[in-house]
Amino acid sequence: MFIILAVFIMLSSFATVMTKSIVRAATYLLFVLLGTAGLYFLMGFTFLGSVQVMVYAGGIIVLYVFSILLTEGAKDETFKRKMKDASWGLVLSLIGFIAFVSVVLTYQFRSLVLTAPIEGGEELTTIESIGRHMLSTDAGGYLLPFEAVSVLLLACIVGALVIARKR
Amino acid sequence: MFNFTTITNWLHSFLTTTCGFAEWGAILTESVLVALVIITLYAVFAIALIYMERKVCAFFQCRLGPMRVGKWGLLQVFSDVFKMLTKEIISMRQTDQFLHNLAPFLVVMASMITFACLPWNQGAHIIDFNVGVFFFLAISSIGVVGILLAGWSSNNKFSLIGAMRSGAQIISYELSIGLTMLAMICLTGTMSFSEICNDQYVNGWNIVRGHVPAVIAFIIYLVAGNAECNRGPFDLPECESELTAGYHTEYSGMHFGYYYLAEYLNLFICAGMASTIFLGGWAPLQIAGLDGFNAVMAFIPGAVWFVGKAFFVVFLLMWLRWTFPRLRIDQILSLEWKYLIPFTMVNLVLMALCVAMGWTF
Numbered sequence: 001m002f003i004i005l006a007v008f009i010m011l012s013s014f015a016t017v018m019t020k021s022i023v024r025a026a027t028y029l030l031f032v033l034l035g036t037a038g039l040y041f042l043m044g045f046t047f048l049g050s051v052q053v054m055v056y057a058g059g060i061i062v063l064y065v066f067s068i069l070l071t072e073g074a075k076d077e078t079f080k081r082k083m084k085d086a087s088w089g090l091v092l093s094l095i096g097f098i099a100f101v102s103v104v105l106t107y108q109f110r111s112l113v114l115t116a117p118i119e120g121g122e123e124l125t126t127i128e129s130i131g132r133h134m135l136s137t138d139a140g141g142y143l144l145p146f147e148a149v150s151v152l153l154l155a156c157i158v159g160a161l162v163i164a165r166k167r
Numbered sequence: 168m169f170n171f172t173t174i175t176n177w178l179h180s181f182l183t184t185t186c187g188f189a190e191w192g193a194i195l196t197e198s199v200l201v202a203l204v205i206i207t208l209y210a211v212f213a214i215a216l217i218y219m220e221r222k223v224c225a226f227f228q229c230r231l232g233p234m235r236v237g238k239w240g241l242l243q244v245f246s247d248v249f250k251m252l253t254k255e256i257i258s259m260r261q262t263d264q265f266l267h268n269l270a271p272f273l274v275v276m277a278s279m280i281t282f283a284c285l286p287w288n289q290g291a292h293i294i295d296f297n298v299g300v301f302f303f304l305a306i307s308s309i310g311v312v313g314i315l316l317a318g319w320s321s322n323n324k325f326s327l328i329g330a331m332r333s334g335a336q337i338i339s340y341e342l343s344i345g346l347t348m349l350a351m352i353c354l355t356g357t358m359s360f361s362e363i364c365n366d367q368y369v370n371g372w373n374i375v376r377g378h379v380p381a382v383i384a385f386i387i388y389l390v391a392g393n394a395e396c397n398r399g400p401f402d403l404p405e406c407e408s409e410l411t412a413g414y415h416t417e418y419s420g421m422h423f424g425y426y427y428l429a430e431y432l433n434l435f436i437c438a439g440m441a442s443t444i445f446l447g448g449w450a451p452l453q454i455a456g457l458d459g460f461n462a463v464m465a466f467i468p469g470a471v472w473f474v475g476k477a478f479f480v481v482f483l484l485m486w487l488r489w490t491f492p493r494l495r496i497d498q499i500l501s502l503e504w505k506y507l508i509p510f511t512m513v514n515l516v517l518m519a520l521c522v523a524m525g526w527t528f
Contacts, residue, residue, distance in 0.1 A: 023319055027266060030312060046296040050305045058308025062338065065315045069327065126297050127358050 001042055009035035022068055030061045047127060172290035201293055205283055209432060214244045216431040219478075220485060227489040251427075254420040259322065262417075266320040271418070271425035273313030278429045278436060280306045285439045286360045288449050288469040289368075299360040300348055303440070304341070307395075310429070311337050314414050317426075321417035329413030332403050332496050336394055339503040343391035346511040347384040350518040351444045354381065354527065364448035372447040376528045380518040385445045387511055392437035393484055394499065396430060400491040401499055434481060442476035449473045 012031035019025050033056040040049035137143050175197075182193040218233075218241070225232030233240030258264060283293040284303045296302050311334050318330020354377045355363050367373055374381045393399035397413075404413025415426045442448060449469025453461045494502070521527055 021263060023316070024263065024266060027269065027312075027316065034309075046302065047298045050296075050298050050302045054301070054305035054308060058305060058311070062308070062311050062315065062334070065312060065319070066331075066334065069315065069319055069331065127301070 002039070005035050005038045005042065009039075023065065026061060026064045026068065029064075030057055033057050033061065047130060175290065205279065205293065209279060209282060209428075212435050213428050213431050214248070216435055216481065217244045217247070217427075219481070220431070223482065223485040224489050227486070248424075251421055251424040256420040256422055257417075259417060262322040263320045266316050267417075268422070270313045270317035270320060271422045271429075273316065274310045274429045275425050277306055277308075277310035277313065278432045281436050282432060284360065285436065285473075286364050286443055286448050287473055289364070291470065292361050295359060295361050297357075297359045300352060300358045300363075300444075303360075304345055304348070307436075308338075308341060310433075317418070318414040321414070323417055325411040326414055326416045329404060329411070329416065333397055333413055336397070336401060336403070336496070336499055336503075339500055340391045340394040340507075343387055343503060343507045343511050344395060346508070346515055347388040347391065348440075348444060350380060350384045350511070350515045351377070353515070353518050353522055360443060360448070364443060364450060367447040368450035371453065371528060372445070372450065374445045377518065377521065378528070380514050380521055381445065383510070383514045384518070385441065387507055387514070388441055388445070389480075389483065389487070391503075391507060392441065393487055394503070396433040396437055398430065398434060399484065399488040400494050402488070402493065403496060403499075434484060435477060438480035438484060439473070439477040441480045442473060446476045446480070447472075448476075 009032055012028045012035060016025050016028040016032060019028065033052065037049045037052040037057070040046075040052055133140060134142050134146050178197065178200075179193060182188045182196055183190065188196065221240075221243070222232045224230075233243035236243045236246050259267075280294070281303055284299060284306075286292050286295070294302070314337070315330050315334050318326045318328075318333075321327070351373055352358055354373055355366050357363060357366065363373075367376075370376060374385055377384070394401040397404055404415065415423055418426065449472050451461075451464040451467060451469070451472050453464060
């Protein structure tokens with residue numbers, strides 16, 4: 001199952017960067033994100049998987065597609081590729097690849113095989129435990145980041161209203 | 168109550184012991200069986216709903232509806248399906264064929280996964296995570312991408328504008344649906360559909376337990392659900408005479424049929440969610456004190472209760488659709504953002520207050 005998902009994600013990510021049309025790129029990106037959500041579901045993190053689908057597939061991709069439709073319309077044959085940009089991209093991605101591989105090879109993983117938690121088992125992350133951690137002030141509680149993020153979101157909403165209001 | 172787990176357990180032991188399948192083989196076989204059952208149910212419900220829609224519409228307009236094909240027009244929908252299947256799928260020049268063909272499948276996929284979330288009976292849940300409600304909302308938001316892609320890949324200004332309209336409408340009304348569901352989760356204290364149903368089986372239906380805020384949430388959910396399915400007074404894609412229809416103008420044959428199918432199934436899913444969250448799902452009608460009546464009601468299987476309640480809500484939604492005139496897009500959006508969202512937020516606070524003070528039954 002993991003192999004199917006991994007191959008699916010890899011092929012879709014290649015298609016995302018190789019395609020000429022920007023809307024197609026957004027669609028392939030949707031497949032990549034759905035595949036990642038599938039990985040989370042495979043590991044038993046249903047909450048994380050749902051968040052992935054909701055925020056990325058349902059939110060970000062819709063936002064992308066909307067903004068593509070609103071800005072360029074039908075004539076969106078992508079930018080001409082220049083060799084200079086391509087070489088920069090190649091160098092950067094090579095650096096990233098080397099960093100990634102070196103981290104994977106040197107890091108001491110706790111276990112070599114990941115066993116998926118059983119639905120209904122004790123160690124499953126439930127929505128209740130997430131909620132308690134989110135609002136607790138103890139060690140391991142996330143109340144302060146939670147509040148900071150909510151203030152940030154409120155500021156974003158106010159900013160959007162200020163930009164969008166009629167003058 | 169009839170518990171469906173007896174059947175699933177029997178099937179599992181039948182496959183593993185009698186047929187001698189390995190554990191993974193048995194699970195694979197069961198998954199394929201469940202998938203076949205879902206697809207069959209999907210088709211059957213679509214046919215039933217289309218027939219019902221035509222008859223209910225006729226009823227509200229003092230007509231008879233389809234009467235010619237078969238007894239009471241029962242075979243009308245089947246002949247429509249065959250007509251749809253034999254129509255040519257027109258491919259247009261200068262469009263993105265891949266996205267044009269992909270878009271209906273995205274919409275159908277989203278509605279099929281949400282269809283699998285419905286609790287049919289005690290023990291008959293296909294997808295039952297502990298974050299069930301959240302998963303349901305997440306998956307249902309994929310359909311918007313399909314609609315936007317359909318409008319864009321048609322290479323047609325009117326389809327593009329129609330896709331924008333429908334997309335904006337669906338994204339807006341998702342908020343109301345999420346907030347009303349949040350109010351009910353506040354009451355039940357769990358997000359898993361099986362536990363929500365079990366809870367209502369033991370303690371009574373949510374709409375009775377939550378009284379005032381629950382009834383407000385139910386009404387808002389019905390309005391928002393109608394808009395979410397692109398139906399009712401919000402069915403802008405349907406008005407081809409004024410707006411050149413919506414995102415599916417350029418589709419023909421079965422690709423258009425998929426949108427049609429997804430629309431009706433979304434209607435059923437919306438009604439099924441309403442019956443799960445507000446009306447008790449498969450939980451039978453129980454009135455405290457009337458023991459004989461309760462025993463008779465509990466004798467009816469849960470699936471019958473669930474489907475019955477869902478069709479009752481479907482009837483309410485169709486009533487709404489054929490009674491109200493269509494809204495303009497700016498009216499639709501201002502209804503959502505200026506009236507429904509403030510109402511649902513106040514309602515959420517009210518529900519939280521009721522639960523915190525113990526004012527529920």
